[in-house]
Amino acid sequence: MPDHPDEPDRPGGEPSYRIYRAGEDRYAGRRGERGGRDADGAGSGGRAPGDGEPEYTRYRSKPRGLRERFGRGGDDLGAPGAAPGGDRFEPGQRARRGLRLPGRRRGGSGITPGRVVKWLLLAVGGWLVLSLALFLVSAQIQKGKVSDEAKAALTDAGYPLTSPNNVLILGSDQRPAGTKEPGASTSGPSRSDTIMLWRVGGGESARLSIPRDTVVDIPGHGRQKINAAYAYGGAALSIDTIEQYLGIPVNHLIEVDFENFPKLIDALGGIDVTTGRVCSEISGGKSNGGWTLRLRRGTHHLNGEDALTLARTRKNDCNPAEDDLTRARRQQEILSGIKDQLTSPGTFFRLPWVSWAAPKAIRTDMGGPTLLGFFAASAIGGTPPVRVLRPSGAETLPDGGSGLVVSDADKQAAVQAFMDG
Template sequence: RLTPGGGPRRPQRPRATPAGGSRITPKRVILTIVALLAGWIALSIVLFMISAQTSKGVSSEAEDALAGGGSLLTGSTILVLGSDARDVPGGEGETGRADSMMLLRVGFGNVRRLSILRDSLTTIPGQTGEQKINGAYAFGGAPLLIETLEGFLGNGLEVNHLVEVNFNNFPKLIDSLGGVLIDNRTELKAPFFDSAVVAPGDCAPGGGGENGEQPSEGFRMKEGECRLDGAQALTYARIRQNLADPGEDDADRAARQQNVLSGIRSQVLSPVTLLRLPWIAWESPRAVRTDLKGPGLATLFIDLVTGGTGKTRVLEPSGSVGTGLVISEEEKAAAVEELLGGS
């Protein structure tokens, strides 16, 4: 063919296409990303379910002590328990005192929390006189603690499910998240206890010692934000005595534990967490022992993340007897009503 000027038309070269004959378009890129993301999430779900099925659960005696029933979708009461016991290799673990106790009311996309002060005085079945409620775990493990707690609070409260925090594996969950950011409300100076570690050097009052390391006399942490790894966060949550503020009590300790839970929630909701999702999915079930199976445990974790950051109610003592705390019947009734959604 001739061009308008009379010359021959130059033949056009065919457009180059990628190998396979298809062009790279924005649509193809988006579809590829979506497919990879779906595969990444599917892998995480599979790892979570495998981990949940192979993780150690609670004892059959503890399951028998639970009220049963209660749907995580419509409303269920869950006892979250941390103890100072440690697993013994090849055994069932030691029995220690309950280190922390919190009741969760989960349902309708909402989570309400009630922290039980471990020094609260009550009657423990099979024991004489009033004793601190956390002693029930030492006398009879989770089954006796469940029975004691239901009798202590009364007002129709029943525990439907049990979640025991595994102190051996809990730090691994936080490490899989890349640590947690803690908003510490007051300076901390605590003596060492079993499994305690020092806080990061840049979190210590005055900036830490040489090379950013903390002195070895105890756990010291300045007021303000600080990023902690798993072992450090566990130490922070378990501190019982703050030498920087001798007036602190169990309510302050409960507030520190709530700080850790809030830090975990914030970290889970961070976009960066998506890159760590398979590791988080694997470690999450191993951080606890529970009667909940894979789907139920997944529902609980989702509720805890999406159910808001509502304030945790702490039982208010009306007085004390020695080192024990007296909780009035009026306070118990009001706390249970609020937990169950009556107010």
């Protein structure tokens, strides 16, 4: 019979665990006896037989190394001769895989597919949160740069992601202070180089460009070219003029910042645009402080400066037949190139830089959440066809100049197609 009920029978009469009597030096057997035993057979500080309790104390050994600490082997001292579940193993025998020993961790610290996926998801989530924070902060800064008059002229609409919104995009001919471009306006009244409406939201997407020389009635100023409205009353008067001319509401405003527009395209890594042959010199060409562009027929990957030059090209020396309508079509194609690049997989790795640069390239009444909804809606809506309000003739203005006239029938047809998305 074993000396204790918990002690299993083993060949040779040896237990599967080591017993240390209370007060007895654990290593006495190795270094010689250090402690004596009293007359009752108990070591000093121990219990005498007959107390109703075991006459020994069991100690669980601590893991001796990394392998034991992380459950990769070692003897089980949790129960005499048995692992949890009743599986026996001999002294020195390693615990079988799959047994969870008391006080030990299952498995090792190696790399597993699950851990790789977890860390990848955490990294992607952090990248997206950082990009979103930069976008919202940058957008909020730009929101304060739109005049109160322009904001008051806008018509309220629903959230761009769920409701159709008409967004007016304006680009003026005023340039930043310090520009070397001869004849460029850096202060005072400026005219709008770009006039485009973009209907987006609720699954709809449509664009309509208005040639800047189109003759319209400007409130308080009579018959004038439509781009003069910006010079007379800024974005606010441009909004009123376009709403009156087309008979549709304008819900949001975007003004292109020529100083930061190239930085956005560079942050995207450039854009792809397909054109015919282009030979353009803006404001005397690059040698005189302006811009020079030479493109062959085909698809080109343009940096920020070249994209801006193409957007502003009105006179193409390689194709003199081109006019302001061609220029308006190119501007829409550049806008499509920006949208395509924004939604490309490669932009994910540039996302924080793009998120910071995108709102700075424009001035808008839209705050961060609304602008984010606008970009998301434009991505969902796809790339709309290029539409330009086509003039049917010319009209002589009171100052002796001439402008383009669009018939009422053509105007109504273009507006209907635009509103239908």
